[in-house]
Structure formats: C-alpha cells, structure tokens
Amino acid sequence: MAAASPSFFSQTLIAWYHRHRRPLPWRETTDPYAIWLSEVILQQTRVRQGLPYYLRFIESYPTVHALANAPEDEVLRLWQGLGYYSRARNLHFTAKQVVTEFGGRFPESYQGLLQLKGVGSYTAAAIASFAYREPVAVLDGNVYRVLARVFGRHENIAAPASKKVFEQLANDLIPAAEPDTFNQAIMEFGAIQCTPVAPDCLFCPLQQTCYAFQHGLVNVLPVKEKAKSSRERFFHYLVLQHENGLYLRKRPGNDIWQSLYDFYSLETETRALPPETLQQQAGHLLAEPATTLVSTGKVYKHVLSHQKIFAQFYLVSLPSRLREEQLENIGLQLYSLDQIEALPKPVLIDSFLRERFF
Incomplete structure (x- = not known):
C-alpha cells in the first residue's frame, strides 16, 4: 500500500x-x-x-x-x-x-x-x-x-x-x-x-x-532510546517545631526543587542513618546535645525524571525559638501553619505536612 x-x-x-x-x-x-x-x-x-x-x-x-x-x-x-x-x-x-x-x-x-x-x-x-x-x-x-x-x-x-x-x-x-x-x-x-x-x-x-x-511495527515505532537509570537519594529531615510554628528554609538554586520550601535535612548515600549520627547533627545544629528526636517511622518516596527521593522525618519539639546566630548559616525561618500553607513546597513535603499538621 x-x-x-x-x-x-x-x-x-x-x-x-x-x-x-x-x-x-x-x-x-x-x-x-x-x-x-x-x-x-x-x-x-x-x-x-x-x-x-x-x-x-x-x-x-x-x-x-x-x-x-x-x-x-x-x-x-x-x-x-x-x-x-x-x-x-x-x-x-x-x-x-x-x-x-x-x-x-x-x-x-x-x-x-x-x-x-x-x-x-x-x-x-x-x-x-x-x-x-x-x-x-x-x-x-x-x-x-x-x-x-x-x-x-x-x-x-x-x-x-x-x-x-x-x-x-x-x-x-x-x-x-x-x-x-x-x-x-x-x-x-x-x-x-x-x-x-x-x-x-x-x-x-x-x-x-x-x-x-x-508491517506489524505498531509496537516498535517510534524508536526511542532507553531512559537513563534513576539516581536514588536519601533525605533525613529535622522537623523543628516551636509552639504552633515550624522552621522551614527556601531551597537554593543548585539542586532540585529550586525556590521551594522544605525542612533542614541530611542527605546520605544509603537509606539507613545511624541514630547517633542524626543525634549529633541535631545537637550541633541546635547547640543542645540532649535534643530529643522522634521518628515518624514512615518513608516517603517521590519520583522525579532521573531521581528517586526517599525521605524520613524526625520531629523535634523546641522549648524556645532558635537564636538568630543559629539560623544565620542554614537559612531556616519560623512560619505559622497558615503561612506554611501559602508557601510553595515539594509534593513530598506537602504530603507529610497534610498527614501530620493540616
């Protein structure tokens, strides 16, 4: 034909x-x-x-x-x-x-x-x-x-x-x-x-x-090369809460989710993070070695075009607001839940917030 x-x-x-x-x-x-x-x-x-x-x-x-x-x-x-x-x-x-x-x-x-x-x-x-x-x-x-x-x-x-x-x-x-x-x-x-x-x-x-x-090629055409394999990344978020507010940061422009808001995080090469490592990092961040971390237990997954993000969240209740010198180098800021609702956030962060706070 x-x-x-x-x-x-x-x-x-x-x-x-x-x-x-x-x-x-x-x-x-x-x-x-x-x-x-x-x-x-x-x-x-x-x-x-x-x-x-x-x-x-x-x-x-x-x-x-x-x-x-x-x-x-x-x-x-x-x-x-x-x-x-x-x-x-x-x-x-x-x-x-x-x-x-x-x-x-x-x-x-x-x-x-x-x-x-x-x-x-x-x-x-x-x-x-x-x-x-x-x-x-x-x-x-x-x-x-x-x-x-x-x-x-x-x-x-x-x-x-x-x-x-x-x-x-x-x-x-x-x-x-x-x-x-x-x-x-x-x-x-x-x-x-x-x-x-x-x-x-x-x-x-x-x-x-x-x-x-x-020619029986409907399932063959169009020809398209295989997509690149996805990179896996593992985020461990510290959800710092003071009264009815949470500390978030605006993400920088050299990574995923540029200009969106999330929590302070540690990234590791594997899914598991030794509790003492997280405890040490939290203590360093807050200048309070005895900081109590409460794991939410759930692993959140979000798939991007060439990345798979696995995230875990740890709740930290703060008796007082963080001092300005503590926040200066990490870009965190305290927001009310109403303010957070209006901020642009990655879907993964939004899902966590809706399950825990909204």
Missing part, C-alpha cells in the same frame, strides 16, 4: 479532529498569552492533570501583566504538584520579559517568539500557528509517534539529529490554509487515537496507509 500523500494525510486528520476533538478552553481562543500558558503547563503533563492548573492560572492571572506582577512564591505555590518547577520560574520570567521588552504584547512570528526565555521551537510553533496561523509545524511526543508510525520512520526520536528529519516531514505535511487546525489535529490524534500503548488501529482512518500497521 502506498504511503499517505500530504493532502490525504492532512485532510484525513483534520476531518477526524472535527469529529473527535476534546473541548478545551485554550482551543477556543487566539490570545497568545492563554495559548502560551497552556503549552507551558502541558509540557510533561497530561491534559487531565494540567487543565485544573490552567484554569486556576487564568483565573488568578488573566493577563500577562497580572502574571508578571505576581510574587514568585505565589506563582510557585499555584504551580505546586505539577513538577518540573523550572517551567514555573521560566513562566514568571517570560511574563516579565514580555511586559518589559515587548510592551506586554507577544511577538507575532515564530522567529520572534524564540526570543522569549523558556520558549523553544515547539512552544513557538504552537503559539505562532494557533494565535497567528503561521504555517509552522509543532513537534511533540504525539507528533513524533504519529509520523514515525504512518510514514515508517526508524530514526531514534530521542537523538537530536532526528529532530530535523521529523521537523522537515511535519512542515511538508502542514496545509498553508489551516496550519492551526492541522497542528491541533495531529497532536490530538496522537493523544487519543495513535496512543503509545494499545492504539486504536481497528478504527483508524489512516490504517490503510500506515506503514507501522501494514
């Missing part, structure tokens, strides 16, 4: 899209701010998980000016639970950039959009095509999968060199008259029809021209 021609492929996808598209709010607008916001949120995030965040962001920050003027802690707190927090920091930075460098208006071309921090080729193409109908193809995981299967492309989609191959193919297929609809269609097709596992090949309108289906 001959491969799908560009016109057949695009017309078939667009017709399918009109019948099966999900009603999503960012598809009902040409506002580049709303489109950009949705694309940033949906990176590494499924629509079902990302939609509530999108609605909360649009409600809290209806314009790019509102987002630019928001405090970073507030933006990170609203983002909490989505992960990949560099997206939130870039989101905030870019909003400020649009306001200060572009007068509050997004650049109106693909090349112009690439000037924005955190806006790569995929996001720039999405905004350019959806907001301005520029005929430039988007290229995300769904698009790679559809193109690899339908056109029998065996290039490793994780290899940087393969991007140009798929980018050229996608741009050869995009119809100049409907670039916005085509881009939405191919992404939606990959999301709900040509899925990674168990795609609906039986009722696929491209079945007869799909290379993977015709």
Whole structure:
C-alpha cells in the first residue's frame, strides 16, 4: 500500500479532529498569552492533570501583566504538584520579559517568539500557528509517534539529529490554509487515537496507509532510546517545631526543587542513618546535645525524571525559638501553619505536612 500523500494525510486528520476533538478552553481562543500558558503547563503533563492548573492560572492571572506582577512564591505555590518547577520560574520570567521588552504584547512570528526565555521551537510553533496561523509545524511526543508510525520512520526520536528529519516531514505535511487546525489535529490524534500503548488501529482512518500497521511495527515505532537509570537519594529531615510554628528554609538554586520550601535535612548515600549520627547533627545544629528526636517511622518516596527521593522525618519539639546566630548559616525561618500553607513546597513535603499538621 502506498504511503499517505500530504493532502490525504492532512485532510484525513483534520476531518477526524472535527469529529473527535476534546473541548478545551485554550482551543477556543487566539490570545497568545492563554495559548502560551497552556503549552507551558502541558509540557510533561497530561491534559487531565494540567487543565485544573490552567484554569486556576487564568483565573488568578488573566493577563500577562497580572502574571508578571505576581510574587514568585505565589506563582510557585499555584504551580505546586505539577513538577518540573523550572517551567514555573521560566513562566514568571517570560511574563516579565514580555511586559518589559515587548510592551506586554507577544511577538507575532515564530522567529520572534524564540526570543522569549523558556520558549523553544515547539512552544513557538504552537503559539505562532494557533494565535497567528503561521504555517509552522509543532513537534511533540504525539507528533513524533504519529509520523514515525504512518510514514515508517526508524530514526531514534530521542537523538537530536532526528529532530530535523521529523521537523522537515511535519512542515511538508502542514496545509498553508489551516496550519492551526492541522497542528491541533495531529497532536490530538496522537493523544487519543495513535496512543503509545494499545492504539486504536481497528478504527483508524489512516490504517490503510500506515506503514507501522501494514508491517506489524505498531509496537516498535517510534524508536526511542532507553531512559537513563534513576539516581536514588536519601533525605533525613529535622522537623523543628516551636509552639504552633515550624522552621522551614527556601531551597537554593543548585539542586532540585529550586525556590521551594522544605525542612533542614541530611542527605546520605544509603537509606539507613545511624541514630547517633542524626543525634549529633541535631545537637550541633541546635547547640543542645540532649535534643530529643522522634521518628515518624514512615518513608516517603517521590519520583522525579532521573531521581528517586526517599525521605524520613524526625520531629523535634523546641522549648524556645532558635537564636538568630543559629539560623544565620542554614537559612531556616519560623512560619505559622497558615503561612506554611501559602508557601510553595515539594509534593513530598506537602504530603507529610497534610498527614501530620493540616
């Protein structure tokens, strides 16, 4: 069976899209701010998980000016639970950039959009095509999968060199008259029809021209190299409590969870930590060797893209506030539970707090 021609492929996808598209709010607008916001949120995030965040962001920050003027802690707190927090920091930075460098208006071309921090080729193409109908193809995981299967492309989609191959193919297929609809269609097709596992090949309108289906390679394509093995890390948190307050710190920028809040911690190479080591560290921190530690017993696990975090918590009840000289070098600060609720925190820390204090 001959491969799908560009016109057949695009017309078939667009017709399918009109019948099966999900009603999503960012598809009902040409506002580049709303489109950009949705694309940033949906990176590494499924629509079902990302939609509530999108609605909360649009409600809290209806314009790019509102987002630019928001405090970073507030933006990170609203983002909490989505992960990949560099997206939130870039989101905030870019909003400020649009306001200060572009007068509050997004650049109106693909090349112009690439000037924005955190806006790569995929996001720039999405905004350019959806907001301005520029005929430039988007290229995300769904698009790679559809193109690899339908056109029998065996290039490793994780290899940087393969991007140009798929980018050229996608741009050869995009119809100049409907670039916005085509881009939405191919992404939606990959999301709900040509899925990674168990795609609906039986009722696929491209079945007869799909290379993977015709050659029994649906479970082989696209080719993608194996992910790097995850690194395991072990955190031991000292939860310092004084009356109804807890001591937290803002994490630095050279590790995971940048600018989020957690407790004072020790990191070890193995899960077990000798009690005397922890006792010694707590005594050094608090200048009180007889400090009493109460283990919560539970090990909390949180999986990141290339790391697995295992955390244990130890409660320390303080009879008085820590002195300023004790806090000076470790960045801890006493917060009430209401204040802590409003702080941006890693999901792991938030889970512990909700089980123990909220």
